[in-house]
Amino acid sequence: MENKTLNQKTLLVFAPLLLLTGIAGFVIPEQYSLMSGAAPYNLFHIFFGAIGLLLTMSNNDLAASSFNFGFA
Numbered sequence: 468m469e470n471k472t473l474n475q476k477t478l479l480v481f482a483p484l485l486l487l488t489g490i491a492g493f494v495i496p497e498q499y500s501l502m503s504g505a506a507p508y509n510l511f512h513i514f515f516g517a518i519g520l521l522l523t524m525s526n527n528d529l530a531a532s533s534f535n536f537g538f539a
Contacts, residue, residue: 472528481535482517485519486520488502489512489513492505
């Protein structure tokens with residue numbers, strides 16, 4: 468991890484958070500959820516969290532920075 472840029476390190480934290488948010492949307496009952504609980508939103512979080520993890524593993528700083536910029 469010592470040769471990763473700040474964008475890659477940020478995405479390394481952000482991508483799993485997206486995944487966990489999407490999974491939690493399916494697991495936590497809607498009345499206790501802090502989010503909408505709608506399946507499309509959960510799938511959105513899971514999909515983009517997985518893409519973020521793949522970009523982190525690719526070691527491409529431009530891709531990581533573009534992904535972070537798109538969510539900023």
